[in-house]
Amino acid sequence: xxxxxxxxxxxxxxxxxxxxxxxxxxxxxxxxxxxxxxxxxxxxxxxxxxxxxxxxxxxxxxxxxxxxxxxxxxxxxxxxxxxxxxxxxxxxxxxxxxxxxxxxxxxxxxxxxxxxxxxxxxxxxxxxxxxxxxxxxxxxxxxxxxxxxxxxxxxxxxxxxxxxxxxxxxxxxxxxxxxxxxxxxxxxxxxxxxxxxxxxxxxxxxxxxxxxxxxxxxxxxxxxxxxxxxxxxxxxxxxx
Numbered sequence: 369x370x371x372x373x374x375x376x377x378x379x380x381x382x383x384x385x386x387x388x389x390x391x392x393x394x395x396x397x398x399x400x401x402x403x404x405x406x407x408x409x410x411x412x413x414x415x416x417x418x419x420x421x422x423x424x425x426x427x428x429x430x431x432x433x434x435x436x437x438x439x440x441x442x443x444x445x446x447x448x449x450x451x452x453x454x455x456x457x458x459x460x461x462x463x464x465x466x467x468x469x470x471x472x473x474x475x476x477x478x479x480x481x482x483x484x485x486x487x488x489x490x491x492x493x494x495x496x497x498x499x500x501x502x503x504x505x506x507x508x509x510x511x512x513x514x515x516x517x518x519x520x521x522x523x524x525x526x527x528x529x530x531x532x533x534x535x536x537x538x539x540x541x542x543x544x545x546x547x548x549x550x551x552x553x554x555x556x557x558x559x560x561x562x563x564x565x566x567x568x569x570x571x572x573x574x575x576x577x578x579x580x581x582x583x584x585x586x587x588x589x590x591x592x593x594x595x596x597x598x599x600x601x602x603x604x605x606x607x608x
Contacts, residue, residue: 379602380408382416390416395425398433495522495551503549522554530556538563 386406393402394417403413428434490496494506496519504519527540534540538561542548546558562570573580 380406380412382412387416387420391420391422394422396428497549501549503551503554522551523559526554526556527559527561531561534561539567541567 389406390402390413393405394413397405399410399413399417403410406413424434429436490506492506492509496504496506498504498519498521503522505522505525506518507520508518510518521540523542524534524540528534540559540561542558543560548554548558569575573584575581
């Protein structure tokens, strides 16, 4: 295996002549043949066709070139895997035959699942810790809600009990340095209601980790230099 020299193929550039050829060929020819005629890969063909709003013609979609399965079609690629007249499926008349294979049985519901659900059930008012470490309380058993929606953060419950509904675009958070997932310690004086924009600014990596901010600035400087050099090399290439 040879080591890459980081030499990329020249970018395919669309000219008015190439666009005109694409408009003429794309509706009635396979995309692979259109790409060969233009001297590019399939990616630019599909991207430009979508940008120009080009579609395959009805005649092309009705032909064998489209690769679509059609009634009475005799394309060898399709007839080779079709059921032949008189062939009887191996599982005909066998009830539950899809469950006979060990791989099917491994993922089937087992007897007694209702009892298992009963063992896992917790009543309304129970508490749990979310994956982020926040204390939540079960509020309902409504089957119309997914299980995760049946729980509500205790911090939000405490805030709403003291101040009413949370305004749209806002959320309840702990004041800096006052986070807790102990029920008795989640009090109104530890909480505040802030906008989602403010929450994003507080939790931005550049704010929480100054070292990350410096690395992002360095990465941006490197990216700009790479783009400048690449653009200069592209301008030097002869146009087709």
